[in-house]
Amino acid sequence: MKFIIAVIKPFKLDEVREALSGIGVAGMTVTEVKGFGRQKGQTEIYRGAEYSTNMLPKVKLEIATTDAIAPQVVETIQQVASTEAIGDGKIFVLDLASATRIRTGETGDTAL
Amino acid sequence: MKFIIAVIKPFKLDEVREALSGIGVAGMTVTEVKGFGRQKGQTEIYRGAEYSTNMLPKVKLEIATTDAIAPQVVETIQQVASTEAIGDGKIFVLDLASATRIRTGETGDTAL
Amino acid sequence: MKFIIAVIKPFKLDEVREALSGIGVAGMTVTEVKGFGRQKGQTEIYRGAEYSTNMLPKVKLEIATTDAIAPQVVETIQQVASTEAIGDGKIFVLDLASATRIRTGETGDTAL
Amino acid sequence: MIRKLVTGAVVAGGSMLATTAAFAQEVAEKAAPVPNPGNNAWMMTSTVLVLMMILPGLALFYGGLTRSKNMLSTMTQIGAAAALAMLIWVMWGYSMAFGPTTSEGFIGNFVSSGSLFLSSVTPDSTAATFSDEVISEYVFVSFQMTFAAITAALVLGATVERMKFSAVMVFTAVWLTIVYFPIAHMVWAGGGLLFKLGALDFAGGTVVHINAGVSALVAAIILGKRKGYPSEPMPPHSLTLTMVGTGLLWVGWFGFNAGSELEADGTAGLAMINTFVATASAGLFWMLAEKVSGHKGSALGFCSGIIAGLVAVTPAAGNSGPFGAIVLGAVASIVCFLVVSKLKPKLGFDDSLDAFGIHGVGGIVGAIGTGIVYQPVFGGPGDGSTAMGAQVWIQIQAVLVSLVWAAIGTVIAIYIAKLITGLRVSPEVEQEGLDIGEHGERAYN
């Protein structure tokens, strides 16, 4: 199994979720994060104090999938979340050693 | 070592934490997340506009453990966090290549 | 590639970020989390009811790096984030199977 | 001062209309007193200030103390209970408390009648003040209406986070009718039991605060504790909002206290300065009490002290000198602090937001203390005609009567609410929060 971590622009969340459920992704976990990368933030000014922050609001998705559909998940996210503008985000894939559904105690692929 | 990621219902947090400290888990990191899965959210109505969201508030635990106690951690979480109702959450186990305690620079099992 | 997860004290964030960009880390993702460990929280009192919480505000960094610079990243974080006081946090390193830049679809080291 | 009230009001306002129209006209032509616009202006301002105490004041004060999942429920219960109280007030409340027809004999101690649906009130009718002045009766009706509304809302502080919205509505309607209106009549109306006894209650320490506090306690006990209380931490979700609410309550309370003089005169000024200093003293003394008992002086402590001081000075506002008020505020604050943070955890009940601990206890301290600070030796405005001991005993009697009446009435009201609505939300709704469960919304998105 794979554990996929994707950092995307917040306004793409709904689209990505819909696309993923289209290819059979049953669940995911979503976190509000701040991203730091090439994309530069707007300059904010508070009474003359300028903050030019590179910390931008992003959304992080965590999705556990079977090995089989993992590549498709990555591809779908990449395509749907891309606006071709800097700051679109990243997708990271890690190996997932085991998964358990808390409700039933099932493990492995059926737990996802 | 293992890196265990568990997504549970928020109100189970205290119970799980106590149970884990009972089996010797010294630390963990907790994040408020939104979960998306089989469980469906309540319908919210604002002046006639209905939003039925499937994004539900969950709590994510991240726990680094030795290989030895990892199975026991998973089992404990599974048992304590289960209400046998849909939406109880998941437990994911990843392999952890290395761990470092920032304060001392210690690495490996003793850093946990 | 490696996926580095570091939990640090919030006020160290800026320093760590600067140090990392000094050694060429282009990006990272930051989350506000609550940490549970050896460090004990302050006691809070509301009209005579005492809550002594061990959940302390921390900041979690997630950084994907090449295998080459991973050790240096760990070391830098460890050194900069350390105050030698309890609760400084941890650094976890996981193996990263693949990485994709959403904007371009690039994968591997160049996507970081 | 309020004790000199309402027979006059009735004469000038309603009862004129109770006589034959012809005669009334004749009287009116001769003597019809015209309100001084200055007094009317002050009383309208006061009325508006008391509304501000309820919404947003009390809603924020209480709401900030609840968990965020119950924020809207708390605010909505307060708002809706107040709204219901207003409608009931114009329908039968005013009539029961201040109606022009004073019932004969025993029953007249407890209720009046004769102005259902405000039938006796017109833009020209007036209510007497304590001097020779009058104010427009509609203004008097509005002012008193806000008292009924806030008292009903205060009770809910003990029952939030678990009582059904429908139960709140039923309870409010019954409770006002069998508890609030009779007590208001007893204390403030010319023929009322405690009025005749000579109890001092400038702005409603007994009618509003003891009454609300005791009712809150009884309701909380019958309702039972919140799930998880006291083992689970339930920290206030926004003390910022609680402080905002505190500020607005303080601001609005000047309508309450200085407004209760019914005129913009020097006694209103006295009530005003007392309300300032008693409150300031109580706010600081609560923090001091925390300090002395080994904790840090807290923001919530400051807010709690402010409220305790306001409550305690309510019966004393025009019945004390400024230094009596400072002392009264300090004493009430310390007593409430001890009850809320030392005694309450030992007792079993869950008075969620300390409606009893602060309004009930502070109200009792204030009511009894008024008998003391009223005396000229303590700088009070009393003429010394009633000895201090005697006055204090009158005050204690008044407290006891309200206590018993409120307790019994609340038991009845809450069981009626239980019968009709089931009273308490399901454990699932309680877990998930009443905002989603009862109103289908979240406070913050």
Added chain:
Amino acid sequence: MIRKLVTGAVVAGGSMLATTAAFAQEVAEKAAPVPNPGNNAWMMTSTVLVLMMILPGLALFYGGLTRSKNMLSTMTQIGAAAALAMLIWVMWGYSMAFGPTTSEGFIGNFVSSGSLFLSSVTPDSTAATFSDEVISEYVFVSFQMTFAAITAALVLGATVERMKFSAVMVFTAVWLTIVYFPIAHMVWAGGGLLFKLGALDFAGGTVVHINAGVSALVAAIILGKRKGYPSEPMPPHSLTLTMVGTGLLWVGWFGFNAGSELEADGTAGLAMINTFVATASAGLFWMLAEKVSGHKGSALGFCSGIIAGLVAVTPAAGNSGPFGAIVLGAVASIVCFLVVSKLKPKLGFDDSLDAFGIHGVGGIVGAIGTGIVYQPVFGGPGDGSTAMGAQVWIQIQAVLVSLVWAAIGTVIAIYIAKLITGLRVSPEVEQEGLDIGEHGERAYN
């Protein structure tokens, strides 16, 4: 009551100065009426209350309903539009609406003139009330100024989250000049068209609410929907703040309604009690309507009902008895509920915060309903001299005139704003939020 207004005001205040100074002095020496401080006090209080309705009241009410990324933009637009309105008011607004020189003939139906830059006003000049009293003209100018300011701000409820700040400024300036001042003149000034027609509008149902509501609708349609509306959920970011705003609006509205009597008399008291009970009734009836249509009674429903009730009782405040007011509030609440939750989703426009759905619709119900509740048979203060049917017909005519005038004027104003500023923010700014995009800040850090 307001319909008896401003010819008198003009006589006592401005027009005296329009005559030769010598003559004026002579008149002044003989008869110069001196304001009763009580009336001045009440009117200054009322003025302050209306300001509180705008900032923080309306800013919170609207702001809480927007998404957090647009919070500052919403609040700033409201504040800045109000500020601009104040400046314009003293420059040419007061002159156009209530100036001492009533233009002759046809044009006099729509505007007056003669007090540009308040040239005719001094600390000693006065404005007549509806009886023999006067108030200081500066107070009258201030009071009326807040009406212009809040009306301009109300319109923005339909256009938030997408309209440029600069466009708001231009629109406000033009709109006040061609829509608000003429309508205020028509309804309230002695020579005004609708005034002469005999339309009842105690506190500005037509001038403020119908006017703002219709203008909001037109502006929203021209501006177009928010990106993602209605498919994307846009839940209110803080109903807590919306409830706070609701409370402050209710509190402030007493300045609006009871202040419109211009005196602290019994009719002001009547306006006050009506404003209480109509609102209470409307708040509860909205929740009831939700219940009946199968949902949970909601906090936002309660707030919406409160506003609908306040809007509806505005023209009726001193023109109704309390029970007329209760019924009016209930009816307006139910009608607005149906429009906002049943009708609006079917129509295509995006009136973001329901400025039309509540102010427009509630205002129309109130204006027409006032013709009914005014009648003595329904407990109203009317003397029955105008038959109910006739009065209702007058009210309908007034509604239609304002409707058409406001719609046309808004089209002009919005297109001028478009020409100068481009009207709408870029899609990127809209996506990212107007707080960052237009003001360079975040509401919460």
Added chain:
Amino acid sequence: MIRKLVTGAVVAGGSMLATTAAFAQEVAEKAAPVPNPGNNAWMMTSTVLVLMMILPGLALFYGGLTRSKNMLSTMTQIGAAAALAMLIWVMWGYSMAFGPTTSEGFIGNFVSSGSLFLSSVTPDSTAATFSDEVISEYVFVSFQMTFAAITAALVLGATVERMKFSAVMVFTAVWLTIVYFPIAHMVWAGGGLLFKLGALDFAGGTVVHINAGVSALVAAIILGKRKGYPSEPMPPHSLTLTMVGTGLLWVGWFGFNAGSELEADGTAGLAMINTFVATASAGLFWMLAEKVSGHKGSALGFCSGIIAGLVAVTPAAGNSGPFGAIVLGAVASIVCFLVVSKLKPKLGFDDSLDAFGIHGVGGIVGAIGTGIVYQPVFGGPGDGSTAMGAQVWIQIQAVLVSLVWAAIGTVIAIYIAKLITGLRVSPEVEQEGLDIGEHGERAYN
């Protein structure tokens, strides 16, 4: 107008009691002036409005600008300092500033005495206004009390996020005694130095704003910068709350400015309209200044302008025509903008919330500007008897005296606080936030 004040007040109120009782009675029987309820009503309303400026107004304005970890600390410091000021005021403050016994000779320029613990005040005693009217002395005491309280609270804007709570308490007590009361006496009391000089200060530009601003600057410099300032970003944690605070300050300021007339007359109306338009103008001009210097017009800019305008119009409120006020607001706004966003970053001090940058600087602009806009040529109410140059020079002298007095007094007060309490929290507490470190609570859970 205020300059005509307090000798009269003393005569009517206190000093009567300072003579033999018998004589006083005789005088009283002949002439005892009775307050008009309208004036009393307005003054009580004004008093309440000023309290609202402090809590919740200023607490929100300042609190929103701090980081969330210091929110409760900021609000509590403001509330507790104000509470302490109230107690001190009735104990010795009123006596020092407005006591009935004017000290002879040199010392009489700076303090009075004779009413410790308000010993000379009764519900019947009165204070003179500027005409032949009087108001109840308790009302005057209350009104002036709120001025002392808010001024103490204003200073804290420069010292938040690092000053100990205990230090705040000690500082406030000393500072009021050696700085505020003497300056209030100098400017407003009959025998006061600046009063005799002929300085114009309608509502406290010098006493409140310059005084608070300068003291804030001095305190901030002695206290030192916040850890991390200016390298670490410290964005306001909730501009929403800051805007709410701004709105409440504006609303409350009418009590401040129009209340300072002490009567509900036409001059109060003038003060009111000036307070509207100067503020509106300043709010918009700050945004404009941002725009012109290449930034976006910001919400915080709007708020800052509002406050700058309010500060500047304070001395001018009844001493200017509306157009003088508009210009004064605009000028003050631009000057404050330049100081706060251009000059301050270049200087080394950390005036955390710009108490000096806005209250100090805006106060100075207002005080000097008042000498100009007062002139009849600019539409002001002056009679031209004092030439503009001469008046401006008087104003400058008054500014200088307060500046020096406040600076020296603050140095003393802050070092006393340091001696007793240590002044500043430990670096750990500062890092972690004063809410947890000093009060043991979190603002948000």
